Amino acid sequence: MSTLRTAALVGNPNSGKSALFNALTGARQKIANYPGVTVERKAGRLVLPSGEVVELIDLPGSYSLDPSSPDEEVTRSVVEGNFAGEAVPDVLVVVIDAANLEQHLVFAQELIGLGRPTVIALNMIDLAERDGLVIDPAALSDALGVPVVPTVAVRKRGLGVLLDQLETAGSQDMSARHQVARLTMPERRLAARNIAKGAIVSESSVHQLHAKLDKVLLHPWLGPVILFGLLFVIFQAVFAWATPFADALDAGISALIDLARAILPEGIIRDLVTEGILTGVGSVVVFLPQIVILFAFILAMEQSGYMARAAFIMDRLMAYVGLSGRSFIPLLSSFACAIPGIMATRSISDPKDRLTTILIAPMMTCSARLPVYAVIIAAFIPATSVGPGIGLQGLVMFALYIAGIVGAMVVALVLRRTATKGAASGFIMEMPRYQWPPLRDLAIGLWQRAWVFLRRAGTIIFMATIVLWLLLSFPKAEIGESQVDASFAGKIADGLHVVMEPIGFNREISLALIPAMAAREVAVSALATTYAVNAEDDDAAAEGLIPQLRAEWTLPTALAFLAWFVFAPQCLSTIAVARRETNGWKWPAFMLAYLFGLAYIFAGLTYWSAVALGL
Numbered sequence: 001m002s003t004l005r006t007a008a009l010v011g012n013p014n015s016g017k018s019a020l021f022n023a024l025t026g027a028r029q030k031i032a033n034y035p036g037v038t039v040e041r042k043a044g045r046l047v048l049p050s051g052e053v054v055e056l057i058d059l060p061g062s063y064s065l066d067p068s069s070p071d072e073e074v075t076r077s078v079v080e081g082n083f084a085g086e087a088v089p090d091v092l093v094v095v096i097d098a099a100n101l102e103q104h105l106v107f108a109q110e111l112i113g114l115g116r117p118t119v120i121a122l123n124m125i126d127l128a129e130r131d132g133l134v135i136d137p138a139a140l141s142d143a144l145g146v147p148v149v150p151t152v153a154v155r156k157r158g159l160g161v162l163l164d165q166l167e168t169a170g171s172q173d174m175s176a177r178h179q180v181a182r183l184t185m186p187e188r189r190l191a192a193r194n195i196a197k198g199a200i201v202s203e204s205s206v207h208q209l210h211a212k213l214d215k216v217l218l219h220p221w222l223g224p225v226i227l228f229g230l231l232f233v234i235f236q237a238v239f240a241w242a243t244p245f246a247d248a249l250d251a252g253i254s255a256l257i258d259l260a261r262a263i264l265p266e267g268i269i270r271d272l273v274t275e276g277i278l279t280g281v282g283s284v285v286v287f288l289p290q291i292v293i294l295f296a297f298i299l300a301m302e303q304s305g306y307m308a309r310a311a312f313i314m315d316r317l318m319a320y321v322g323l324s325g326r327s328f329i330p331l332l333s334s335f336a337c338a339i340p341g342i343m344a345t346r347s348i349s350d351p352k353d354r355l356t357t358i359l360i361a362p363m364m365t366c367s368a369r370l371p372v373y374a375v376i377i378a379a380f381i382p383a384t385s386v387g388p389g390i391g392l393q394g395l396v397m398f399a400l401y402i403a404g405i406v407g408a409m410v411v412a413l414v415l416r417r418t419a420t421k422g423a424a425s426g427f428i429m430e431m432p433r434y435q436w437p438p439l440r441d442l443a444i445g446l447w448q449r450a451w452v453f454l455r456r457a458g459t460i461i462f463m464a465t466i467v468l469w470l471l472l473s474f475p476k477a478e479i480g481e482s483q484v485d486a487s488f489a490g491k492i493a494d495g496l497h498v499v500m501e502p503i504g505f506n507r508e509i510s511l512a513l514i515p516a517m518a519a520r521e522v523a524v525s526a527l528a529t530t531y532a533v534n535a536e537d538d539d540a541a542a543e544g545l546i547p548q549l550r551a552e553w554t555l556p557t558a559l560a561f562l563a564w565f566v567f568a569p570q571c572l573s574t575i576a577v578a579r580r581e582t583n584g585w586k587w588p589a590f591m592l593a594y595l596f597g598l599a600y601i602f603a604g605l606t607y608w609s610a611v612a613l614g615l
């Protein structure tokens with residue numbers, strides 16, 4: 001039982017609670033410029049000027065204490081002290097957006113009305129100033145009866161004063177609070193308008209540029225064209241810009257392998273290090289530059305406010321398949337990884353909308369597929385240009401991403417008429433303001449992404465590679481027999497190959513699919529290790545994965561392999577999260593079955609069409 005005082009950050013979505021949480025506790029919670037980023041309660045610690053340690057809780061944004069979605073339910077239960085194992089927070093830090101004063105004061109009053117020690121963080125004061133708003137915090141404080149501290153969470157401005165107020169919050173005068181508590185919703189709205197009016201000293205309209213920007217970016221047909229154009233550019237960049245860095249990494253790994261060969265005595269250990277660890281893990285690590293480039297774009301789009309516009313543009317498209325734009329943000333998060341994507345569905349209020357979104361999230365191309373796609377594309381798709389500045393490789397990558405999206409939309413359409421039948425719910429999302437992505441946040445975000453990727457390489461991929469190498473290396477082959485044929489892994493692969501052969505998969509692919517259930521990238525490291533073990537001598541092994549793929553695979557097989565990865569639910573953690581979020585095995589089992597079914601069918605169709613076309 002902790003005896004620390006607790007303070008909870010509450011307020012409307014996108015007011016900067018998590019940014020403030022990070023600034024106060026040194027944590028690295030995800031922040032992004034659209035509502036609904038935080039979906040769970042998160043705790044951290046901060047130290048007051050007196051030396052007292054306080055537990056700070058970051059909460060999902062909410063519009064009222066009357067929850068309309070699972071994430072808002074978390075906020076209410078924490079604030080009201082009903083959250084399992086947790087007492088009522090001692091202090092509420094209500095975070096409001098200075099440039100959206102009127103809207104944010106509605107919920108703020110409801111919170112003040114609870115009659116608990118409360119401090120208001122008047123956040124984003126910098127954006128209010130940029131937009132030509134001058135606000136008088138003292139007037140606001142008088143009207144609300146609680147301390148108001150202007151802050152800029154992302155620049156750590158105003159934090160000292162905020163901490164001082166937290167220190168003394170326990171001795172606040174509560175006498176005026178009961179008046180606020182009795183207000184009805186319409187009365188609160190009216191009061192919010194009046195209080196905001198009274199606190200705004202001056203206002204000039206410099207919104208014009210942003211309004212013009214919205215006219216273009218949200219235009220009925222120009223908007224989608226710009227969005228798809230942008231996605232297109234992103235995938236071109238992923239290939240074009242990454243090459244020099246990837247080549248350098250590749251050269252570094254080859255040098256390491258040569259070094260290991262030179263210093264280690266011939267034997268099992270040397271083989272494990274060169275064929276297993278360095279070849280396997282290295283084959284995935286070379287994709288770091290592409291991952292970083294992809295995320296640089298995603299983070300910039302999130303922070304600038306464009307992502308919410310993209311959701312708005314997609315809303316119409318999503319309505320056709322029975323989903324709302326609300327699903328867009330979780331689906332978009334799934335491009336990084338389906339796990340946070342599925343968790344982000346907590347901000348969807350309609351349960352059937354939410355379930356459908358969970359079920360299709362794994363079809364969004366997560367970043368773990370990037371190495372798989374990239375290695376096959378590099379091996380089989382020529383690096384030619386199909387137009388000014390348009391490379392064929394980037395185009396194929398773009399097509400694979402689109403295939404996932406189209407597949408997901410078709411499945412949603414079918415599900416919404418069958419398993420998760422229901423009408424599409426309306427879309428209400430406030431558009432965040434545009435702003436330049438803070439460079440520091442961008443750098444931190446990229447660093448985190450790169451670290452997640454490298455950590456996977458160092459843990460899951462490392463372990464899977466070692467296990468696979470052992471299974472591939474024993475029992476030892478007789479003279480004249482291939483090592484893979486003789487090995488345990490070879491026997492396992494032979495079994496699975498019977499099922500996979502009709503869709504053009506060879507034995508190495510069949511084998512790689514098994515460890516890839518742990519993480520998709522393992523498919524690449526598994527292939528690299530298998531070919532390295534099978535190579536006749538060190539020189540053949542040193543050639544690298546891509547020449548070996550070219551030598552061993554036909555083009556139809558390579559294309560079928562890509563099609564498989566568009567659909568296959570190749571990652572157990574996703575299934576586990578789906579189980580947690582749907583409270584049972586029914587839906588994850590359904591997800592597993594339909595995704596494997598689609599993967600098999602589409603890989604097969606791709607293979608047979610390619611063979612028929614004589615590719």
Ligand SMILES: Nc1nc2c(ncn2[C@@H]2O[C@H](COP(=O)(O)OP(=O)(O)OP(=O)(O)O)[C@@H](O)[C@H]2O)c(=O)[nH]1
Binds near residue numbers: 017020060124125303
């Ligand atoms: N300019 C400026 N931007 C800010 C400030 N505080 C937060 N932001 C930005 O506002 C956006 C939203 O911040 P978050 O901390 O994710 O907001 P939140 O309240 O946690 O949002 P939810 O988790 O969705 O409820 C991010 O893009 C931040 O970089 C601020 O004081 N000034």
Ligand SMILES: [Mg+2]
Binds near residue numbers: 017031059060
């Ligand atoms: Mg947040």
